Amino acid sequence: MASSSSSSYGIEQLQKECYYEWMSLQAKHIVDLKEALMRQRSNAYNHHKLEELVGKIVNDFQSYAKRRSELTDKSCSSYFAPSWNSSLENGLLWMGGCRPSSFIDENIDDGHDGDSSMSDLTATQLEKINDLHVKVIREEDKLTKKYANFQEDVADMPIAVTAFWRDSVEADVAVEDALDKHEECMGVLMAEADKVRVETLKRIVEVLTPVQAAEFLLSGKRLHMSLHEWGRAREDRGYGCVHVRMQQQG
Amino acid sequence: MASSSSSSYGIEQLQKECYYEWMSLQAKHIVDLKEALMRQRSNAYNHHKLEELVGKIVNDFQSYAKRRSELTDKSCSSYFAPSWNSSLENGLLWMGGCRPSSFIDENIDDGHDGDSSMSDLTATQLEKINDLHVKVIREEDKLTKKYANFQEDVADMPIAVTAFWRDSVEADVAVEDALDKHEECMGVLMAEADKVRVETLKRIVEVLTPVQAAEFLLSGKRLHMSLHEWGRAREDRGYGCVHVRMQQQG
Numbered sequence: 001m002a003s004s005s006s007s008s009y010g011i012e013q014l015q016k017e018c019y020y021e022w023m024s025l026q027a028k029h030i031v032d033l034k035e036a037l038m039r040q041r042s043n044a045y046n047h048h049k050l051e052e053l054v055g056k057i058v059n060d061f062q063s064y065a066k067r068r069s070e071l072t073d074k075s076c077s078s079y080f081a082p083s084w085n086s087s088l089e090n091g092l093l094w095m096g097g098c099r100p101s102s103f104i105d106e107n108i109d110d111g112h113d114g115d116s117s118m119s120d121l122t123a124t125q126l127e128k129i130n131d132l133h134v135k136v137i138r139e140e141d142k143l144t145k146k147y148a149n150f151q152e153d154v155a156d157m158p159i160a161v162t163a164f165w166r167d168s169v170e171a172d173v174a175v176e177d178a179l180d181k182h183e184e185c186m187g188v189l190m191a192e193a194d195k196v197r198v199e200t201l202k203r204i205v206e207v208l209t210p211v212q213a214a215e216f217l218l219s220g221k222r223l224h225m226s227l228h229e230w231g232r233a234r235e236d237r238g239y240g241c242v243h244v245r246m247q248q249q250g
Numbered sequence: 251m252a253s254s255s256s257s258s259y260g261i262e263q264l265q266k267e268c269y270y271e272w273m274s275l276q277a278k279h280i281v282d283l284k285e286a287l288m289r290q291r292s293n294a295y296n297h298h299k300l301e302e303l304v305g306k307i308v309n310d311f312q313s314y315a316k317r318r319s320e321l322t323d324k325s326c327s328s329y330f331a332p333s334w335n336s337s338l339e340n341g342l343l344w345m346g347g348c349r350p351s352s353f354i355d356e357n358i359d360d361g362h363d364g365d366s367s368m369s370d371l372t373a374t375q376l377e378k379i380n381d382l383h384v385k386v387i388r389e390e391d392k393l394t395k396k397y398a399n400f401q402e403d404v405a406d407m408p409i410a411v412t413a414f415w416r417d418s419v420e421a422d423v424a425v426e427d428a429l430d431k432h433e434e435c436m437g438v439l440m441a442e443a444d445k446v447r448v449e450t451l452k453r454i455v456e457v458l459t460p461v462q463a464a465e466f467l468l469s470g471k472r473l474h475m476s477l478h479e480w481g482r483a484r485e486d487r488g489y490g491c492v493h494v495r496m497q498q499q500g
Contacts, residue, residue: 077481081331081340088429090331091436092401099398102405144394148349151342155352155473179338179480186341223405230429 015071016084022064023228026221029057033218040211050210057217058205065194072096076187086231094140095147095193100200101140103220104133121212128207132200139196143189150185154178265321266334272314273478276471279307283468290461300460307467308455315444322346326437336481344390345397345443350450351390353470354383371462378457382450389446393439400435404428 036053039045072079079096092098121129205213286303289295322329329346342348371379455463 077337077341081335081337081343085331087327087331088433091327092404093331094398094401099401099405101398102402140398144398148344148351148390148394151344151349152352154342154477155349175476175480179484183338226425227404230425234429 011071011075012078015068015075015078015082018064018067018071019082019084023225025060025064026225029060030218030221030225033057033214033221037211037214037218040214047210050214054205054210054213054217058201061201062198065198069191069194072187072190076183076190079190080186086228086235088231088234089227092227095143096190097193097197098224099140100193100197101133101136103197103200103204104129104136121208125207125212129204132203132207136196136200143193143196146189150182150189153185154182261321261325262328265318265325265328265332268314268317268321269332269334273475275310275314276475279310280468280471280475283307283464283471287461287464287468290464297460300464304455304460304463304467308451311451312448315448319441319444322437322440326433326440329440330436336478336485338481338484339477342477345393346440347443347447348474349390350443350447351383351386353447353450353454354379354386371458375457375462379454382453382457386446386450393443393446396439397436400432400439403435404432 032053036045036050040047040050068079076096081090081093082096085093204216208216282303286295286300290297290300318329326346331340331343332346335343454466458466
């Protein structure tokens with residue numbers, strides 16, 4: 001049996017690899033979607049093929065979530081502020097990933113301004129999307145509440161008492177068990193959040209036509225990839241606020 | 251004028267230093283509180299002196315929050331998942347710090363079990379603490395909701411449209427402005443959260459006797475310091491879950 005230390009290191013490595021595989025797959029999705037939408041516009045592509053592509057991409061997301069969930073089961077803390085994310089992305093994180101409700105905000109125009117990034121939705125579609133939005137926010141709130149309770153539980157655990165009565169900060173068996181249990185609970189919660197993410201994506205795509213769905217996925221993936229790049233770039237050259245302020249004052 | 255890049259790097263460094271100064275001050279608080287409580291028990295210390303110490307420690311926390319807030323104003327993203335925290339701590343983070351409601355859970359026994367870590371509270375004290383708990387949770391929920399809205403706003407921003415219409419992921423001025431504005435909003439939110447943290451601490455201490463307040467502060471500080479140590483230790487030797495499971499299976 002490998003030592004627990006090297007195995008655990010292996011797991012964080014696997015989580016990182018899993019993430020970068022997903023990012024590279026998303027880069028491919030972007031190319032595929034662009035190509036398919038271009039062909040569609042020149043009538044060289046039929047709706048059925050576009051539908052297939054959209055279905056494949058949604059399945060890829062589900063597989064990614066499944067793989068992540070397997071890795072989460074072993075060690076989930078790192079997913080709540082991954083080292084491979086920029087600070088910008090970590091500040092946007094909800095339960096180790098994006099907010100399912102943001103799928104709707106980011107891409108689906110509510111018809112109130114002219115900057116639609118997607119082919120126009122019908123009134124029926126808009127109604128369905130709005131209903132979904134409300135439902136998803138409700139599910140998010142439920143999980144956010146659970147998360148808050150888990151966080152409070154840590155403070156409530158035998159830890160507090162242990163920490164109070166002993167001088168040493170060395171963790172004993174009771175503390176380690178409590179922390180393990182906490183990590184397991186967080187893992188279960190993240191799996192639930194992943195389920196909401198996947199389900200929301202599926203339900204959105206069901207409401208849309210294949211062209212709209214392809215546009216929606218393309219926009220979302222571009223935003224995701226862009227945020228990663230921008231976050232890193234901002235860190236590399238120092239943080240944005242300061243930069244801008246100094247220019248204004250300079 | 252210094253280059254924006256070196257100044258920004260300096261700010262993240264300052265944030266880290268500010269944190270470690272606070273941790274080291276807390277280590278001193280622990281020693282002071284222990285000593286004061288020991289003297290108190292041997293009747294060699296009067297209530298007034300204990301009260302002074304408690305007041306000083308609460309003021310130190312307020313100064314720390316103020317200093318953090320000054321640094322947040324310049325760049326707040328890093329506070330939402332600080333690199334100086336362990337994953338365990340980052341998973342417990344709420345608005346760049348601890349949950350104010352956890353001040354109450356962690357230390358104040360509700361009288362339902364025998365593991366009280368603090369000298370017994372009177373019925374009146376318990377009632378006041380419970381009222382405060384409810385109020386604090388309500389304030390937390392309000393800020394959590396604001397945070398969710400800011401997160402959604404990012405997805406809603408010109409970014410999405412920019413990302414959709416352009417092939418390049420390079421950020422343009424509109425994107426940079428939007429991200430700067432986002433970071434500013436998050437900074438304001440964190441300052442509000444810090445205010446709730448400081449106010450909650452003050453209100454708890456007001457309800458308690460000097461001895462109870464000293465015990466409460468000691469317990470909280472020990473938990474805070476312990477979580478930092480334990481989180482690091484768990485990371486150094488690999489994550490807990492895996493370790494435990496492999497032992498069970500091995």
